[in-house]
Amino acid sequence: MVRQFGEVALAIAIAPLFAGWIAQCRAWLQSRTAPPLIQPYRMLRKLFNKDAALAIDASPLFRTTPYIVFGTMVLAAAIIPSIATDLPFARVADAIALIGLFATARVFLSLAAMDIGTAFGTMGARRDMMIGFLAEPALLMVLFNAFLLSGSTALPSVVDASTAHPFFVDPSLIFAAVAFVMVLLAENARIPIDNPATHLELTMIHEAMALEYSARHLALVEWASDLKLFNYACIGFALFLPWGIATHGRDGAPELGLAVAALLVKLIVAGAALALIESLSAKLRIFRAPEYLAMAFLLAVLGLLVHLLLGA
Amino acid sequence: MSTDMMEPQRTRLPANMPSSRLRVDREQWLRTAEDLRESGARLLTLWGTDDRDRDSGFRIAAAYLLTDSVVVVEHLIKETSAPSYPSIAGLFPAALRMQRAVHDLLGISTDEVDTRNWLRHGGWPETVFPLRRDVDGNRQYPIVSEPYPYVEVEGDGVHEISVGPVHAGTIEPGNFRFSVVGEKVLRLEERLGYTHKGIAKLFENFSQEAGHSLAARVSGDSAVAFSWAYCSALEAITGITCPMRAVALRALALEHERLANHMGDLGGLGNDAGFAFGLTHFSRLKEDLLRANSVAFGARYLLDYVIPGGVAVDLTADASRLLLELYDTLESSVTNMRAIYDNHAGLQDRFREAGRLEQNTAEKLGAIGLIGRASGIACDLRVDHPWSPYNSLAVKMIVQTGGDVAARVQVRFDEVVESLRLCRALLAELPIEAIQTPVSIAAANLLGIGLIEGWRGPVMIALETGPDGGIRRCHAHDPSWQNWPLIDYAILGNIVPDFPLINKSFNLSYSGHDG
Numbered sequence: 103m104v105r106q107f108g109e110v111a112l113a114i115a116i117a118p119l120f121a122g123w124i125a126q127c128r129a130w131l132q133s134r135t136a137p138p139l140i141q142p143y144r145m146l147r148k149l150f151n152k153d154a155a156l157a158i159d160a161s162p163l164f165r166t167t168p169y170i171v172f173g174t175m176v177l178a179a180a181i182i183p184s185i186a187t188d189l190p191f192a193r194v195a196d197a198i199a200l201i202g203l204f205a206t207a208r209v210f211l212s213l214a215a216m217d218i219g220t221a222f223g224t225m226g227a228r229r230d231m232m233i234g235f236l237a238e239p240a241l242l243m244v245l246f247n248a249f250l251l252s253g254s255t256a257l258p259s260v261v262d263a264s265t266a267h268p269f270f271v272d273p274s275l276i277f278a279a280v281a282f283v284m285v286l287l288a289e290n291a292r293i294p295i296d297n298p299a300t301h302l303e304l305t306m307i308h309e310a311m312a313l314e315y316s317a318r319h320l321a322l323v324e325w326a327s328d329l330k331l332f333n334y335a336c337i338g339f340a341l342f343l344p345w346g347i348a349t350h351g352r353d354g355a356p357e358l359g360l361a362v363a364a365l366l367v368k369l370i371v372a373g374a375a376l377a378l379i380e381s382l383s384a385k386l387r388i389f390r391a392p393e394y395l396a397m398a399f400l401l402a403v404l405g406l407l408v409h410l411l412l413g414a
Numbered sequence: 415m416s417t418d419m420m421e422p423q424r425t426r427l428p429a430n431m432p433s434s435r436l437r438v439d440r441e442q443w444l445r446t447a448e449d450l451r452e453s454g455a456r457l458l459t460l461w462g463t464d465d466r467d468r469d470s471g472f473r474i475a476a477a478y479l480l481t482d483s484v485v486v487v488e489h490l491i492k493e494t495s496a497p498s499y500p501s502i503a504g505l506f507p508a509a510l511r512m513q514r515a516v517h518d519l520l521g522i523s524t525d526e527v528d529t530r531n532w533l534r535h536g537g538w539p540e541t542v543f544p545l546r547r548d549v550d551g552n553r554q555y556p557i558v559s560e561p562y563p564y565v566e567v568e569g570d571g572v573h574e575i576s577v578g579p580v581h582a583g584t585i586e587p588g589n590f591r592f593s594v595v596g597e598k599v600l601r602l603e604e605r606l607g608y609t610h611k612g613i614a615k616l617f618e619n620f621s622q623e624a625g626h627s628l629a630a631r632v633s634g635d636s637a638v639a640f641s642w643a644y645c646s647a648l649e650a651i652t653g654i655t656c657p658m659r660a661v662a663l664r665a666l667a668l669e670h671e672r673l674a675n676h677m678g679d680l681g682g683l684g685n686d687a688g689f690a691f692g693l694t695h696f697s698r699l700k701e702d703l704l705r706a707n708s709v710a711f712g713a714r715y716l717l718d719y720v721i722p723g724g725v726a727v728d729l730t731a732d733a734s735r736l737l738l739e740l741y742d743t744l745e746s747s748v749t750n751m752r753a754i755y756d757n758h759a760g761l762q763d764r765f766r767e768a769g770r771l772e773q774n775t776a777e778k779l780g781a782i783g784l785i786g787r788a789s790g791i792a793c794d795l796r797v798d799h800p801w802s803p804y805n806s807l808a809v810k811m812i813v814q815t816g817g818d819v820a821a822r823v824q825v826r827f828d829e830v831v832e833s834l835r836l837c838r839a840l841l842a843e844l845p846i847e848a849i850q851t852p853v854s855i856a857a858a859n860l861l862g863i864g865l866i867e868g869w870r871g872p873v874m875i876a877l878e879t880g881p882d883g884g885i886r887r888c889h890a891h892d893p894s895w896q897n898w899p900l901i902d903y904a905i906l907g908n909i910v911p912d913f914p915l916i917n918k919s920f921n922l923s924y925s926g927h928d929g
Contacts, residue, residue, distance in 0.1 A: 128690070131691070132690050132691045132693075132694040133691075133694050133695065133698070134694050221573075221574070221575040221576060221577075222575075225575065225910070293688045294688065294760065297688045299690065300688070301581075301582045301583030301584075302582070302583065302686060302914035303577065303581065303582040304575075304577060304910050304911055304913050304914050305686075305911040305914055313582075381690070381691055383688070383689075383760050384684075384687045384688045384689040384758060384760030384761045384763075384764055385687055385688025385689075385760075385764070386760065386763075386764075387763065387764060387768075387909070387911075387912065388597065388909060388911045389597070389909065390763070
């Protein structure tokens with residue numbers, strides 16, 4: 103239980119740091135002076151200290167959504183084995199439930215965006231639903247690759263299984279990993295699908311849904327999206343880079359310390375890689391997003407085929 | 415040219431290029447426009463004046479660009495209780511909004527169906543016409559918000575998205591009303607005028623020798639073009655000739671203005687396609703140029719550099735060397751950036767086919783300047799009507815036929831290269847002489863025009879002098895007037911999220927348009 107809460111607390115605490123690191127890498131890659139690493143925390147502090155403004159037409163749904171979305175992301179963090187696999191929560195919810203959690207957050211955020219009835223909220227919501235319903239199958243296919251290898255749909259078991267065979271890389275996982283990165287970019291409102299830094303309201307997806315939020319509500323929505331990115335990164339690590347995660351029976355204090363260190367190293371590398379991908383690409387025309395996500399789906403299916411035909 | 419019938423009323427007009435003035439009656443007003451349209455003339459601008467105190471009537475004037483000269487057609491409306499004139503918008507669609515603006519400011523109407531207000535947003539009552547001489551420009555009115563009847567599109571699944579006038583970024587205000595099905599744009603209607611500052615009225619308080627300063631502020635990114643146009647008009651009226659050194663320095667400043675804006679736009683276009691790398695690098699290059707401006711001309715954005723009779727600051731030998739070095743850096747950096755833009759699949763996918771403005775649409779609607787040149791309309795005053803010093807520079811006409819965002823990007827890249835060549839040529843043969851000559855005060859009631867190809871297109875100032883060195887009427891025209899309506903056509907069939915990119919590729923002035 104201590105591990106469980108420790109892991110969740112760590113996730114909540116360092117998720118903004120990860121976002122800050124990516125922003126820093128992006129700035130360096132664009133030859134700009136980078137904002138400090140702790141910029142996202144400053145932003146959160148600023149927002150929590152402000153008075154919230156609500157649209158006159160906002161229903162309770164609009165007000166409660168930030169809490170629901172944030173709570174969902176915290177719950178998701180609880181079932182992703184980021185430092186240890188002995189997680190009580192993870193036993194009751196497998197990876198398919200995890201996708202369900204992400205979908206819940208998406209549905210609430212979309213409904214809240216439409217709730218106040220501005221053109222932008224609705225526009226962002228329907229674009230996000232389009233991305234979501236294309237990204238979810240691709241993510242499921244990616245997960246199936248790992249499930250087939252480990253024979254379980256629970257992420258901790260996947261990690262336990264793959265760390266039991268160190269240095270074993272299945273070719274199907276390479277396809278799945280590429281597909282996963284594509285889904286990660288799409289699901290987390292990054293370039294090439296969305297641009298988290300844009301000021302152009304007509305091109306926004308995620309930002310358009312958050313436009314009407316302010317103060318603590320906005321802080322929670324932002325924090326939740328940082329957490330979502332962190333969660334996705336941790337899913338990626340669990341599936342493709344599980345080394346260092348403290349597994350069942352080998353999770354004393356030294357192993358946990360090592361696991362945290364390994365997680366930080368992985369986040370640093372992954373953040374830099376994400377920033378590189380984002381800096382090298384331009385944003386896709388929105389109607390290319392289905393092609394992009396179909397490509398991710400196809401790659402994940404190819405991974406399955408490779409596993410079924412060549413592997414086993 | 416079949417305007418010979420008007421020959422008797424034709425008089426020479428002081429300007430920085432061959433120009434004439436035609437005084438016509440109500441029938442001839444329309445017939446002249448028809449003849450001019452047939453001969454392929456372009457509408458430069460249209461403005462009105464309250465001349466009831468002098469000629470007991472209102473005057474409506476339109477300036478047209480012919481292949482060899484400029485002609486200003488004037489019609490004096492003697493009827494003063496309900497003044498009106500025949501609309502020329504059927505021949506020159508760009509005139510429509512100008513006519514609506516003239517009505518808002520002077521109360522002169524046309525026979526056009528669309529009588530909605532354009533510049534008046536409830537800032538003054540419908541019965542008050544601020545540009546009339548009997549209206550006090552300092553009088554404040556309570557702002558009364560009035561509904562504006564946008565054109566409605568009906569159909570299954572059609573809905574509207576209203577963007578602006580306040581946007582999410584720090585940009586000028588304008589309202590864009592999209593009628594869309596899903597993401598596809600069926601119709602776009604613009605509403606501008608939010609930054610109307612009453613510049614025309616304000617000019618009446620300025621002296622002839624100070625007016626250039628207000629002209630420079632009509633649209634801050636075209637300060638040189640506007641102030642040079644103003645000075646050209648004033649110098650043409652007073653008949654003085656600037657020293658050649660001043661003329662060359664003005665052209666140098668104008669090309670710097672073009673360079674700075676083009677580089678800013680190229681960065682902005684990259685950024686709007688999600689390629690922030692382009693923005694940071696072009697911003698750096700632009701900043702280098704602005705700092706050089708500050709050293710060489712004493713102002714980053716070249717405000718008040720061009721003054722009547724010459725320029726404000728002389729270029730030192732050190733500054734000249736600095737500029738030459740800068741041109742080399744700019745040229746190699748821009749060439750590198752161009753290679754990156756041209757070879758970036760993602761960027762090219764966004765640029766190509768986006769916001770296509772077909773040549774015949776552009777031709778019909780009277781596109782001018784950079785936007786025209788990107789749609790195959792070879793029209794550049796520096797080439798077609800070269801005024802001094804461009805008459806000795808052999809400026810290359812840059813044209814692209816694509817009409818899409820990619821074409822507008824290419825025109826900008828090509829113009830940067832050509833501008834750098836012009837800058838080097840100007841510096842190489844910079845005459846050694848004075849940079850200013852005294853300008854005498856012009857007599858009252860003289861009209862002159864100044865026409866300068868700014869970075870957006872032809873910027874025009876029509877200046878009419880008043881008594882005691884004052885200004886009777888000064889009309890400043892930004893080419894954005896002609897090109898704003900084109901976006902309504904360029905966006906058709908595109909998707910909503912591509913609009914910011916298309917709009918950026920036009921990058922028209924709100925302030926210059928609203929006046």
